[in-house]
Amino acid sequence: MKNIVVSGYYGQLNTGDEAILRVLIDRLREYERQENEDLNIVVLSSRPHLTSKIYNVESINRKKIWKVIKAIKRCDIFISGGGSLFQNETSNRSLYYYLFQIFVAKLFGKKVFIFSQGIGPIKKWYNVLIFKHIIKLADYITVRDYDSFDLLHRLKLKNKIDLSADPAFLLNPCCEKKVEKLLQIYDIDYRKKTIGIVVRKWKKEKNMTDKIAQIADILIENEGYNVVFIPFQGKWDIIKINEIVSKMNNKPYVLSENFQPHELLGIFSYFDLILGMRLHSLIFAAKMNKKFVGISYDPKIDSFLKIYGLKPVGYVDSFDINNVLLNIQYMLNETKIQKKIEQITLNMIQKAEKSFEILKGALASIKKKKSINVLGVRIDCINFDKAKKKCIDFLSTSSPKAVFTPNVEMIMLSQKDEKFRKILNSGDLNVPDGIGVVWASKYFGEKLYERVTGFDLMMSLMPELEEKKTKVFLLGAKPGVAEKAKENLLKQFKNLKICGVHHGYFSEEENDTVVEIINSSKADVLFVAMGMKKQEEWIYKNKKKLKCKLIMGVGGSFDVLSGEVKRAPVAFQKLGLEWFYRLITQPWRFKRMLALPKFVFIVLKTRIFGGR
Structure with missing residues (x-):
């Protein structure tokens, strides 16, 4: 039996990270069936009981360091999986924590896979130096965007680095009948154009709440569109959404914060366009071949939009309401953009598969007795x-x-x-x-x-x-x-x-x-x-x-x-x-x-x- 430890920002009810974990677990289970192998999967999570229940895997509290070390010591391969773990935009502590895990894994002689990560931004020269000296210990590295790929090459790492795509591109939506049932309680008239809005709280935002409220009001009142707010991280997004709604003159729709990633992905098929701050709201839109515009709070948003030949319609600390509305109208009316999104998304799906092909090879190289x-x-x-x-x-x-x-x-x-x-x-x-x-x-x-x-x-x-x-x-x-x-x-x-x-x-x-x-x-x-x-x-x-x-x-x-x-x-x-x-x-x-x-x-x- 092969033992795998998966690390990431799991258990925080973040739809994007949970989508990555869902795909990773499903593909590992598929590998088990195809290769007739037993895999023992351990996920490091901030809510281990919930993670264990949802994914039917063993889960350990990522804050209990000795338990984490023990799990890593027992594993055959350590997967640092998905998201933007290696950055210190939020805090140095997060960067050091995930680098510490890699260091421990290599200390015990384990294989390490940096799996479809978005890398950076990493501030301060000494953090870059620490990152470089630990990341080079990894056996396999795949990154999800060109900017991350370029950053690692500029560090002159000798490791083979493969350009992949976010694993969420491989997530399958739930069936249409279930989506219809989930949306019944909202009684949305889909004969009108429907705009989904995904927001998040951010420390550097300036008047963002007021501006989003105004944009939503104009879309409802002047354009006659449906506006649907979609929480991507449970109660944290609901707090921000309620703040915006309280400043609106019109009543938008607000989806429940309890949807699973595959359910939300299915729901995205009902939207005409997504205005998103969160990266995975844009990925979900692309996956379902829907048009999207992004407001950036992090370089990862810019990197993703660049893949589709787009730019942010604004930044969280400064954006113009009229510019956002003009971009929404342009995207809705431009017919050629739909075909472009479809073609690029197909390419992204193929790239996402690459990481899993490398993972299969890594697992096959581990010889274990039955x-x-x-x-x-x-x-x-x-x-x-x-x-x-x-x-x-x-x-x-x-x-x-x-x-x-x-x-x-x-x-x-x-x-x-x-x-x-x-x-x-x-x-x-x-x-x-x-x-x-x-x-x-x-x-x-x-x-x-x-x-x-x-x-x-x-x-x-x-x-x-x-x-x-x-x-x-x-x-x-x-x-x-x-x-x-x-x-x-x-x-x-x-x-x-x-x-x-x-x-x-x-x-x-x-x-x-x-x-x-x-x-x-x-x-x-x-x-x-x-x-x-x-x-x-x-x-x-x-x-x-x-x-x-x-x-x-x-x-x-x-x-x-x-x-x-x-x-x-x-x-x-x-x-x-x-x-x-x-x-x-x-x-x-x-x-x-x-x-x-x-x-x-x-x-x-x-x-x-x-x-x-």
Whole structure:
């Protein structure tokens, strides 16, 4: 599995940056499908919970530096993705922060991709010097405009620099029916010409609020146009829009700040022209082949307009109302400009694809193992989220899939029992259950970063199984324990379909009857809790007879679920010291615990002297 960290101005509800992230995530998922590879994507965000929910990726708070460093240390490639991250127009702190991330990535020997960035402006000679010496460490650099390309060449970097385009050019709009539904509540008469206006607050603005209000009033009152204000950064833009509207004599339309980027892109198809301050409002207009005029607050606006042979109609600190209105009328009436926008946009889409072709090559150059051999036992290189996804995917297969959870005790037992080792290696998915296995992985060709315990994996599946109305069977433990486990599970997951339970204390003669009970229940998922070795042997022996789609060995999980056994406190779990807690609370297990120091000795011996 390849680990990717994506950094950018994410989680700030900025439509442009979120559009870039949306495209980046979608293309990485596409790569996964095409290349049959597992990618673990971690996004650095100011709102990690929201980012994780929207994009279905792991996300880390970008303000928590130690967590950021830890994520970068674990990754294979660090993507500094999209936007204008390398500039100090807003503050030096922002520039230093993103350069620090690149420095850390290279310190740990990671590949770094500066992905379709807009570079500059960078003020002060010492900031330029710092930027030059860190940016040259990057393995891949693509920039989204000529001015950024020219700036890097003037710095005389030896890196190969490719001219690309903003990834948002590859964003797909939502379907027309959804757009119609989204716009229904506004009751806009599209028989009139409709002008979209995108504004933002800016520190250097002078009388901008009054001027935009006057422009909007003239467009409504004198021209008879619809004027629609479009927020591109949530409540921050809404505050500025409300300020403008309060100074108007006419009532414009104001869109919600809750639209997703692909929804807003679809909405742009209903406009005749966009008057935009924000870069991505102009990109969205171009993408949908709509006419646009720009008011500049940053050189990136000028750079983008230059690509289309245009100039800003004004600057945020000084623009003439009449000049803006004349440019709007000229653009609306000029027929040739439409064709020009279409042609240039097609070229921009092709350029945007270039960055992703380079990214594919970068990912292909990273050689990762799909599994490792730990003292003869196969362990799949997979993290918790990917293991969960794989289990869910197994539900769509036609034949039963077995999931085993090898830990140190099981691996040590397999050293003396070749048949058991063969059984473990027959698993369709073998997850690293235990901190000892994670520790040993670095000596066997691929470092794993987290354990995937059978209990936690089983419990993480429950909400999905409940939602999908998947039938679950509980097999194992002492008589009465599985029933109590079922009772407690249903308290937590009220709609979970547990179609049957059976204890694990049955004879060889009763085996076929138990298999028939499971098959008759039409269970899709079978959790087997018979304890180490016995459950794996039972699954191996009966797998072909069973009609389930997913069979998982879960050890003593039913004892925990029923309340018969107390699980280690969360602190012990996080530190990987559950074994120590069990030793304290169940001292009679000390003989089993001796497997851990023996395992450490054999791993180190194998590492130093080779062989098994």
